[in-house]
Amino acid sequence: MTSPPSSLPSSASGTLVAIGGAEDKTSDLEILRRVFALAPAGNHEVAVIATASSIPDQVLPEYEAAFSRLGASRVHLLEIQDRQQAADTDTVRLIEQSGVVFFSGGDQLRLTNVLGGSRVLTAIRERLHDGAVVAGTSAGAAAMPGTMIYNGAAADALRKGAVNMTFGLGLVDGLIIDSHFLERGRFTRLMEVGASNPEHLGVGLGEDAAVIIHPHGILEAIGPGHVILIDSRDLASSNIAGLSMGEPVAIEHMILHAMVSGHGFDIEARRYLVPDALSSLLAESP
Structure with a gap:
């Protein structure tokens, strides 16, 4: 059986880091420290994008302080609150020169509404292609x-x-990501999504937890919290297609994994990786 395409675009040489929210920004900075360490060698500029936030004037200084503490040479604070700003040449230039592009929290629909099809989003994709780290x-x-x-x-x-x-x-491609996963009891959200389309791997991020999505399709959990995976590829059955809206969904044989820092998952093989296996696989990867 051919595995579903659940990975970064094949041409990407950069790394994605998805964070579940409420990450430490003032103490050990465990997750943000790892994000910053993944940046291309010699590029210590960070672009923080607060499009999703309704309070960018509060959010941006927090990340400026955190990344500056980690050694960023410059932290570009980008509100990008409308589509005109998402087309701004100077904003695009700042993203193009950054080794880390970081999305704040807020409302994801604002992100897609403002950035979808924009020059800024094109620049972010190009940075990922060229080896930068994109985190959110x-x-x-x-x-x-x-x-x-x-x-x-x-x-x-x-x-x-x-x-x-x-x-x-x-x-x-091929992933569905949910945040604040344990703290807000969101298991059933990813279960419904998995029943609707078993091809997608559900990634539930707890607070102060994150997953690194390596270019070759390996997930690596980092941070003090949990990363929950909901794998529906081998789903045996579900009644969802025959239901009316609002009716309860039945699911047979959906697989759940709970990862902690140092554990991982091979997306293509759908295989859980204990720390030794993860380290070995990452060492073998280009």
């Missing part, structure tokens, strides 16, 4: 895939139509 937290993580969750209360999920989906930023 909360909404900034959820918007990364080609398809994203943008609404749906956890209490109402696992009923047909309870989870709303739309197109994301298209930085990675």
